[in-house]
Amino acid sequence: MKKWTRRAFIGAGVLASGAVVIGIAIRPGNRSSKVAGLIADKGETVMNIWLKISPDNTVTAIIPHAEMGQGVHTTLAMMLADEMDADWSKVKFLEAPADKEYANYILAKGFIAGDKHFPKFLEGTIDGIFLTAVKSMNFQITGGSASVRFTGQQGMRIAGAAAKSMLLQAAAETWKVPVEELKAQNSTITHAASNQTATFAELAPAAAQVKTPSQPRLKTQEEFTIMGTSKPRFDIPAKVDGTAKFGMDVQVPGMKYATIKASPVFGAKVKSVDTTISSSQKGVNKILNLGNAVAVIADGFWQAKTTLDGLPIEFESTENKELSQVDIINGYKKAMDTALAEDELDLHFKKGDALAELESADTLVEAEYELPFLAHATMEPMNCTAWVHEGKCEIWCGSQNPLGVKAAASKLLDIDFDQITVHNQLLGGGFGRRSETDVIEQAVLIAKEVDFPVKLIWSREEDTQHDVYREATLSRMKAGLDKSGNPVAYTHQFIFKHHPPEAADVPYDIPNQLIQYSNPTTYVPWGNWRSVDHSTHGFLTESFIDEMAFAAKKDPFTYRKNLSENNPRFQAVLDLVKEKSGWGSALPANWGRGIAIAQSFGTIVAEVAEVEVSVEGKVKVHRVVCAVDAGFAIHPDGFIAQMESGIIYGLAAAMTGEITIENGAVQQGNFNNYPVTRMDEAPKIETHIINSGNSPGGGGEPSTPVIAPAVTNAIFNATGIRIRQLPISKNDLRESMRQTT
Template sequence: MKKWTRRAFIGAGVLASGAVIIGIAIRPGNRTSKVSGLVAEEGETLMNIWLKISPDNTVTAIIPHAEMGQGVHTTLAMMLADEMDADWSKVKFMEAPADKEYANYILAKGFIAGDANSPKFLEETIDGVFLTAVKSMNFQITGGSASVRFTGQQGMRIAGAAAKAMLLQAASETWKVPVEELKAQNSTISHAASNRTATFAELAPAAAKVKAPKHPRLKTQDEFTIMGTSKPRWDIPAKVTGAAKFGLDVMVPGMKYATIKSAPVFGAKVKSVDTSIPSNSSGVLKILNLENAVAVIAEGFWQAKTTLDTLPIEFESTENDGKSQEDIFNEYRQAMDKDLAEGNLDKHFKSGDAMAELSKAETLIEAEYQLPFLAHFTMEPMNCTAWVHDGQCEIWCGSQNPLGVKAAAAEVLDIKPDQVTVHNQLLGGGFGRRSETDVIKQAVLIAKEVDYPVKLIWSREEDTQHDVYREAMVSRMKAGLDQSGNPIAYSHQFIFKHHPAEAADVPYAIPNQLIQYSSPASHVPWGNWRSVDHSVHGFLTESFIDELAFAANQDPFTYRKTLSKNNPRFQKVLDLAYEKSNWGSALPPNWGRGIAIAQSFGSIVAEVAEVEVTMEGKVKVHRVVCVADAGFAVHPDGFIAQMESGIIYGLAAAMTGEITIKNGAVAQSNFHDYPVTRMNEAPKIETHIINSGNPPGGAGEPSTPVIAPAVTNAIFNATGIRIRQLPIAKTDLRVSIRQTT
């Protein structure tokens, strides 16, 4: 949304978001007083809700995001410390508590308004609307590749700059000197003319009484001393030594273990189960019927699981019991056909008259693509430890939305959220899965039946078969080319539009477009999956544009370059990808090179994949060259790591990732039938960052959407076989069926 409208305010009430304040206009007695008891210890000065100063001159950044391997605690603290001119060796962090005051309205505002500026006289009112909305919705989200580009830019930087301004003002008033003669550096304020120096800690009590500036001056990039460097990440040493604590590592005195078996078919209920403890089940303490699942509590996880596996559980039948994967895709296609015939397709985007121009085109290209359901497959299985006691509930878990966890537990127990304490841990993979609260609710339901803490652990089989999945997709695309091979019309019909809203947009200059979608019913639960709809449309758009380049008899790189000539950022990313990949250079026999590019979450990423397809049809991805316009990479090493992570995650999905439905239930169960990319299969990844001067873009997701089309386009280059159905493993690539291209 490029301007402030009534719809923006309405949207604030329905958007899932995360935990900060823009403007940081925090006054004494206002929001600082509401959180001081939660985050500040005796002797510490809370400058605003995002930072405090200790008597030993330590600056603590209070970070409103979870750490799931992306290095967010370090990077956001860097942004705050740089604007504050703090001594990095004296900077620490703490994760913000699950409290409504830390509901992150900056994410809501960022997702809806982007970088748009609101009128200054309305700013506080607008901020209040967003803050009220996210408080009511219990959103403290880490996701959407938004931590740096929204929380960092509009929260942590402003918090640090505001605190510095307050410290300078306090020194000016104490020393009776003009504030312009003062300098902040390395956690001290100095006045050269009088040779006076004071630490931040010495000035903090007086500074906290200064009215915070609404619009403190922020540094320009050439003034950065911390941002743009790769400071050692705080989360890594403990992970190396094994001291890091994830949800699965939590140990509470007196704790017992539980595991669970849910109805195989989504939506089914337990019909019957004997909840008496079998005589031969050592260590089993309780068996519970949770209506749609059965849980076993025992002294250890293995005792609980082996007993659960032997229980004679009968589940109710549903109308979906006989449904197969083929049935689901047939239903999707029938729904698309019906919506098209009846004129009921929803419009995503329309320009010109695509259908009329398609009929006039010199060349018409049509393709149907099909994508499977995908699971998250986090390395740490889903888990939650819950203890219900003395009218209170304590939760230990790794969550992307701790405030949502608190609300979910309170709802289950019918108590107030203030009676729930959430101890958030490191996350062993999130990818959107740990923004859900299903495992939290189950753990609380189990814990309320006993008088001791219970750690619920899902088996890998339960994790695989009761995930919330990336939606399966059917896509129909058409394009018309003129005599020069340029696209004059484009039509796209797909199913299920989720978010971001712009994911299905075409980044190329095509004058006549008609993009529409259907929303058929599905009994398979949907959930946010890394890069959400961009992971789908990145493959569709970049595969089809490759088909157009081939039909036009043009080089895929040159074709993209020509069609994006009005987008300078795209041009620069493509040019660097061309250079670094040695595009056009000779490759060994049976090798191919493919390119793809997309803009998502504020970053533009191009990838060139080099693949080998053996005579037997085996695919090996040898090299991936990744070029990313990050706007500005605050932590370059962390940004590169995220590019690599997104590529590996997307590569696993592209090569072998597939959840299939058989008799209404998920057929896969573990790594043997849902394999992921292993170390010996990982390609060499070379990442090149462009700091274009634009606002920082996201890092966690933008490299995922383009790896699948880069690889499949490379396979076509090597074999002449066009892959329109994922995973790649479903396509026969043996030399005997290859076409000469």
């Protein structure tokens, strides 16, 4: 088996669909004193690893995920509370500590196994395997649009249902009545016939002694009382009055501030820097040469930053010091040509004989696409506070991967894992960036040199220039159409395959397919960027199907629908977006409408964009209609917000997002030259949800891959100009460039 890595997991997708695995997600709580020690106060009863009950009848859901705006703390607590029949007004949450006990084995299992059913006798073994695996690689990730569909569905719901079952059992035994006659409602259990009532809290100590059921009955959709409603999010009040604490806001007594500059050319070492502090550098505590970066510690960020900016730092020269964007793209082209010529492309998917069928097809459609590197540009620049003292290390940060943080610090400092404490804070944007531990490692190395806590803050420029980037991509696509315009063959060769493995799949019925890729050596560090490979393949596949529809002289909606006859869910989403967008209705001059659809992270999203392209070539996206089937939206308003967010994030990238390399360094540094979508550029977004009842899909990413092709297809509709190179701002769309079609 291929080695499991955290990175592989976070981007990995689900291959299978089907019924949900249940009944294998919880381990009993009170039997593990370690868990109780981590999460419970005196008098509280730990029912299982995800749930405790307090004497005041508060039910607390233990959530092993970071809050970065997706509302995960609320949504997962809702799943647990609904199954338990808890009183929502008395439900709280606690973010699980960064501890191996809370390694996300459910997520890991979900990523590897999808929704596959395991034979019952194997379940314990399989859980054991996954638990051991995730503990060993410190997997406590928030990513892969996975919290609801794996932790929620296979953890929280079962934890809630199991606790309810145990409470009912305890009541039945106490009152000596049949369990079937009891009713749980609003954190209370009643026996109507004997007029007896007890709160969850009163029953909890006895209930915790009841054997945990391995397969508690879960509610059907019709029985939900909390799931499917939009409860006010737990995290919002603190986000409007300034009290929310992000990593950036941590204040530790005696703390000083640091900032850092790594080599502009990736990987180059520091050649020389004068680390002496001059008398004029007031408030400066230390100048540190970390080998590949220089850091300054001072009384405040400003003093550290101005000192760092004034330091003459020389970096070693590397072979990449003159590398340019053109070199990189030409290198990719050459790598693809060579791989093609020498038949060394890796196979993604093959069906029939696409090459032969292309030759004999009636019409040949061909296109080459190019996509840029992208930075994450989270609103909160990278930061981390660390304190190394007395053989211990304390870390304050906002991380999508707190166990990974712990492991990284433990390794760097050679301190025992249990001597590292991670205080995870709110995340000012994650998008995949905060699953990395690079800034944590720097903070720890800096803190090691002093005997006080240090908060390391990256400047926006450092954040932009030392990100891990969405890969730049090249793609060559061909399709052969028969006389009536239907595709008989499809070939696709592209550069770079990361995750999820299925991203390059074509969702349409095409009998002959050959999809291949090459992974050449790359110089620019890669990282998971919201929707990962779907961010490229959504654009590629949905641009090219639009080109095919045009060549076939077919309506882009009809063409997609006709090629999805084996996928009724897909067709339903297409139908809904067509209806809600008013597809086919008249638009003003210089306006266009474009459609795109993709399935990612278990969720199908279709979007129709309405754009206006002025005679000067300026693009304005006026409206986006989004239809989505994620099985069931647990928190509809939060789910809609995720769709909106993913659309704006993807739109920023499509319109202007581009990181380029010159002299080996990233050229962009801040929002002035890495512009993102602002309010006056944001379209009106209308989201429509289908609760199909299928296996739950993710919410955080699936709307992102669809927006770029929806917009570029709309631009084509408006102007006849096909965008094959992103961002859109690179293309000349002035009226004089348009051909009458």
